[in-house]
Amino acid sequence: MIRIVESFYVKSAVEPGDYPASAYAEFAFAGRSNVGKSSLINVLTNKHLLAKISRTPGKTRTLNFFLIRWKNDDMQEQGFMQFTDFPGYGFAEIGLAEQEKWRIMIDKYLKMRQQLKGILVLVDIRHPADPKDKTMLEMLRLRNIDHCVIATKADKIPKTKVKATALQLAKQLNLGDKPLIATSSEKNVGIEDVLAWIESRLT
Ligand SMILES: Nc1nc2c(ncn2[C@@H]2O[C@H](COP(=O)(O)OP(=O)(O)O)[C@@H](O)[C@H]2O)c(=O)[nH]1
Ligand SMILES: [Mg+2]
Numbered sequence: 001m002i003r004i005v006e007s008f009y010v011k012s013a014v015e016p017g018d019y020p021a022s023a024y025a026e027f028a029f030a031g032r033s034n035v036g037k038s039s040l041i042n043v044l045t046n047k048h049l050l051a052k053i054s055r056t057p058g059k060t061r062t063l064n065f066f067l068i069r070w071k072n073d074d075m076q077e078q079g080f081m082q083f084t085d086f087p088g089y090g091f092a093e094i095g096l097a098e099q100e101k102w103r104i105m106i107d108k109y110l111k112m113r114q115q116l117k118g119i120l121v122l123v124d125i126r127h128p129a130d131p132k133d134k135t136m137l138e139m140l141r142l143r144n145i146d147h148c149v150i151a152t153k154a155d156k157i158p159k160t161k162v163k164a165t166a167l168q169l170a171k172q173l174n175l176g177d178k179p180l181i182a183t184s185s186e187k188n189v190g191i192e193d194v195l196a197w198i199e200s201r202l203t
Helices: 037-045 049-055 096-112 131-142 159-172 191-199
Strands: 003-013 026-031 063-072 077-085 116-124 147-152 180-182
Touching (some): 026 037, 037 191, 131 147, 159 180
Parallel strands (some): 026 116
């Protein structure tokens, strides 16, 4: 199993010409504002830098790129990958023009980013499937991009209900054979499963 040993904020960008030029395998994180994206990235990287970055005003409507150094102790391997933090969607106060800008930015990224290995779409396990998440997943299916869904905040529902709720969400979101992983960043649940999903797509 890989572990993340270092992570660095690289840059923020909107246009493909401004993306980092490095060709490392890349994974992107998408989801509604407040779903727990920064918290998950922090737990994955054991770091609290990334959340601060994404809270910086002005960086909230851009793609934020991070360089990640990983190690696999069993295999004595190490390497780099990149994480991209998408701006959170679903703020009610964001107008249609702003939403359209978001959609164009994301679609360009999905179309242009050649080293993109997969997208992790975060949803809150407490809420029924959201139209905005369905739209995101539809964009991924249209472009044939590998993805999984992370059901966050699993500690907020009774343990006995996690499995059934996850299954229900997967069905509502039409996931087919794509995995849904229930996580808690607070209680460190499901984090290894997320890393395993990433690891299996690294090369
Ligand atoms: N109980 C619980 N709270 C969480 C979890 N993940 C995030 N949160 C809380 O949800 C809020 C939003 O989290 P954040 O990571 O900033 O969401 P983002 O907007 O998607 O980046 C914060 O108050 C977090 O502490 C979790 O796994 N369990
Ligand atoms: Mg955030």
